[in-house]
Amino acid sequence: MSYETVRAADPAVADALAAERDRQNDTLAMIASENHVSEAVLEAQSSELTNKYAEGYAGERYYGGCEHADEIENLAIERAKKLWGADHVNVQPHAGTQANMGVYLAMLEPGDKILSLELNHGGHLSHGHPANFTGQTYDVEQYYVDEDTGYIDYDGLEETAHEFEPDIIVSGYSAYPRDVEWERIQEVAEAVDAYHLADIAHITGLVGTGVHSSPVGIADFVTGSTHKTIRAGRGGIIMCDEEYADDIDSAVFPGSQGGPLMHNIAGKAVGFGEALEPEFEEYTKQVVDNASALGEQLQEHGFSLVSGGTDNHLVLVDLRESHPETTGKEAEEALEDVGIVLNANTVPGETRSAFNPSGIRIGTPALTTRGFEEEAIREVADLITRIVNNLADEDVKSDVSDRVDELTNEFTLYE
Structure with a gap:
């Protein structure tokens, strides 16, 4: 993509866009929540649908001229239903957090109780962190992973649920490398008369192909992102049984959003269509195989992995044992200097701050x-x-940077 039309109108923006294209081409993206969409998805998202307001839902819009918007949104919904086996799908949330907001708004009242995984143990801001609207609106209690094993402490979750009596239990995580026992959490939710929200933002694509177990049909609500392990238009999605459909749809629009981003929904439709092709299942299998190989090789080099490995698309490295003087932020910055882009991350039992934690998350x-x-x-x-072992060695950095250049030229991305 040349951005020549943009350049003629706004050279400064064109320069930044071209530089970002080059950055993605020339670096190794290993942030677990990032992916690269196809040229078809990029084209759909830059379409004339950018111009179109389509408040409401297909067949029930508040504006005229929505016949093609309706067609595209219906395609996205039907493809999502087929991909994940859901009864009802809302494709309008702008992001995974907005999808979660839609569920909370539909099913909870301010002050109601949420039970969710603690952030340092792999949870997400939108599951109840005090800096997020959830922590400011609802009464939040946390459950944890077992710090010795790195696995969810399901017994502790159950005990806390009976003591706290939540209105909703949140499963699904942003830095948890293992399969999730959805049925067990659902049993706990039913025992305490709580809803169960499964947030599969990170594993949406893996769930869609059966590479990771699915909470659809088990949890009351399933939310996700549409751009992490699935390569569709950037945004969110909500899936639920038909009995909750009206409440969920009303909570998304008009409850928490105005007009949907129809150009993004077009990208979702194209990406979901791609994910229904046999090649996508092979892709997701390779994602998991690659994460396993990555973890095994890091362990060979003496790194400690939270839970001792991975079942999905990410590994979480705890640097405190192998590199006690090195923070996750120092490792992140040194790796970015040579073109390997990942993120510092908290780990269970974190002894530093969220801004300069003890781990790195690699996807x-x-x-x-x-x-x-x-x-x-x-x-x-x-x-x-090599980089984490030699953070200040400029010769090592130069050598690794050269090899990153060779790899990005060998495994090309966008022309």
Whole structure:
């Protein structure tokens, strides 16, 4: 994409867009929540639907001229139903957080109780953090992973649920590398007369192909992002049984959003269609295989992984044992200097701050999109190790940077 039309109108923005394209082409994206969409999704998202207001839902809009918007939104919904096996789907949330907001607004009153995983143990801001609207609106209690094993402490979750008596229990996580026992959490929710919201933002694509177990049909509500392990238009999605459909739809519009971003919904429709092709299942299998290879190679180099490995698309490295003087932020910055982009992350039992934590979170969705398989991923683990072991060695940085350049040229992205 040349951005020549943008350049003629606004050279400064065109320069920034071209620089971002080059940055993505020339670096290894390993932030677990990032991916690279197809040219088709990019084109759909930059379409004339940017111009169109379509408040309401297909067939029940508050504006005229929505016949093509209706067609595209219906395509996105039907493809999502087929992909995830859901009874009812709302594709209008602007992000995963807005999807969660829609569920809370539909089913809770201010002051109601949420039970969710603690942020440092892998939870998400929108599950009840005090800096987020959830923590400011609802009464929030947390459950935890077992710090010795790194796995969800399901017994502790159950005990806390009976003591706290939540109105909703949230499962699904942003930094948890293991499969989730959806049925067990649902049993706890039913025992305490609570709803169960499963937030699959990180594993949406993996769930869609059966590479990760699915909460659809188990949890009362399933929310997700549409741009992490699935390569669709950037945004959110809500799935539920028909009995909750009207409440959910009203909570999204007009409850928490105005006009839907129809150009993003077009990107969702295209991405969902791509995900229904057989090639996407092979892609998700490779994402998981790559994450496993990445974790194994890092362990060979002496790194400690939370839970000892991974079942999904990410590994969470706790640096305190192998590199006690190195913070996650120092590792993140040194790796970005050589073109490996990941993020510092808190770990269970965190002894530092969220701004400068003790871990790094590393994901494989974007590199798998570029065509990386296990051998290449293992080499990337070697490169990560060299940098973390030699944070201040400029010769090592230069050598690794050169190899990153070679890898990005070998595994091309956008022309």
